[in-house]
Amino acid sequence: MTSCSVPVLTSKEVVEAKSVLPADWRADLTQPASLDLQPAVLELLRRTTSRLPQDIIDALVAGRNAEEAGSRGANTLDTMIENVVLADDHGAPLCQDTGTVIFWVRHPLGISQRRVKAQIRAAVAEATKRSWLRPNCVAAMSGKNPGNNLDPFFETHPVIHFEEWEHPTVEVQVMLKGGGCENVGAQYRLPDAALGAGRDLKGVRKCIIDAVVKAQGQGCSPGILGVCIGGDRVVGYERSKELLLRKLNTENPNPEWATFEQALLTDLNSLGIGPMGYGGKTTLLGLFVEELWRHPASFYVSISYMCWSSRRMVLRVEANGTAVFE
Numbered sequence: 001m002t003s004c005s006v007p008v009l010t011s012k013e014v015v016e017a018k019s020v021l022p023a024d025w026r027a028d029l030t031q032p033a034s035l036d037l038q039p040a041v042l043e044l045l046r047r048t049t050s051r052l053p054q055d056i057i058d059a060l061v062a063g064r065n066a067e068e069a070g071s072r073g074a075n076t077l078d079t080m081i082e083n084v085v086l087a088d089d090h091g092a093p094l095c096q097d098t099g100t101v102i103f104w105v106r107h108p109l110g111i112s113q114r115r116v117k118a119q120i121r122a123a124v125a126e127a128t129k130r131s132w133l134r135p136n137c138v139a140a141m142s143g144k145n146p147g148n149n150l151d152p153f154f155e156t157h158p159v160i161h162f163e164e165w166e167h168p169t170v171e172v173q174v175m176l177k178g179g180g181c182e183n184v185g186a187q188y189r190l191p192d193a194a195l196g197a198g199r200d201l202k203g204v205r206k207c208i209i210d211a212v213v214k215a216q217g218q219g220c221s222p223g224i225l226g227v228c229i230g231g232d233r234v235v236g237y238e239r240s241k242e243l244l245l246r247k248l249n250t251e252n253p254n255p256e257w258a259t260f261e262q263a264l265l266t267d268l269n270s271l272g273i274g275p276m277g278y279g280g281k282t283t284l285l286g287l288f289v290e291e292l293w294r295h296p297a298s299f300y301v302s303i304s305y306m307c308w309s310s311r312r313m314v315l316r317v318e319a320n321g322t323a324v325f326e
């Protein structure tokens with residue numbers, strides 16, 4: 001079997017031609033009261049559901065070419081890459097599960113978070129109506145589905161994190177987090193007697209290996225891990241998920257953690273779990289670690305697992321009002 005080359009996705013021009021955002025759309029960031037981000041967020045969702053980021057595609061192809069020719073690992077990655085091309089060609093969701101929709105919004109002083117939240121929710125409801133998103137938001141106990149991906153209490157779906165910043169631009173990052181990979185996330189409290197894990201680097205390593213072994217055959221590997229050490233239970237999980245926005249092959253700014261990430265990634269890929277747990281060398285595409293401050297009595301290791309269908313994208317509204325999708 002020949003090696004696989006990086007597939008050519010539809011050109012920028014074709015993507016632009018299918019845009020639901022009018023070409024002359026401009027936001028006036030100097031007039032926050034009349035700012036309407038809904039059309040730009042709708043376009044952001046359209047692109048995110050069907051097009052995998054290039055760094056993920058490159059990593060899938062590199063993983064495919066590292067597997068034994070004709071093996072189940074290589075065949076599984078071939079199918080994933082074929083799926084990437086089909087979704088892009090047809091503008092169709094990359095996976096039947098379009099995930100929990102999570103936003104991170106960064107904005108300058110003066111923009112109403114309440115208004116932006118309503119605009120984002122309207123965009124999510126419209127994207128669901130157009131079948132770009134599956135209705136994935138249900139009542140916890142009854143399972144009742146409103147059908148529009150909006151929880152009626154404006155709290156849990158879509159998830160929206162806001163931050164005011166000093167820049168004159170607005171940035172909206174979105175992640176579609178599948179339910180299967182969310183289920184294999186884990187949080188450890190050290191020391192952990194069952195794992196023999198203490199409050200040190202060896203202990204952290206044991207937690208990460210344990211989480212990957214337990215995720216075997218679930219969560220749709222090859223995956224990407226976001227690992228947050230420290231914080232409280234909530235912040236630890238939040239930050240571990242936010243780490244999954246990092247592009248693959250971007251170096252950890254802390255050289256010690258960069259070395260740790262690389263060494264552990266190599267070790268985890270030698271476990272033989274492979275794509276979808278069918279065996280092989282490609283269990284993980286990436287591993288991101290961050291260390292936070294903590295309460296002296298608490299030591300958490302929080303791990304978020306992202307599947308190979310790692311859908312994320314950024315909408316940046318520039319100071320001149322133009323929208324850029326990256």
Ligand code: SF4
Nearest residue numbers: 095178180181220307
């Ligand atoms: S874990 Fe990811 S690839 Fe698997 S079904 Fe869910 S969204 Fe799809």
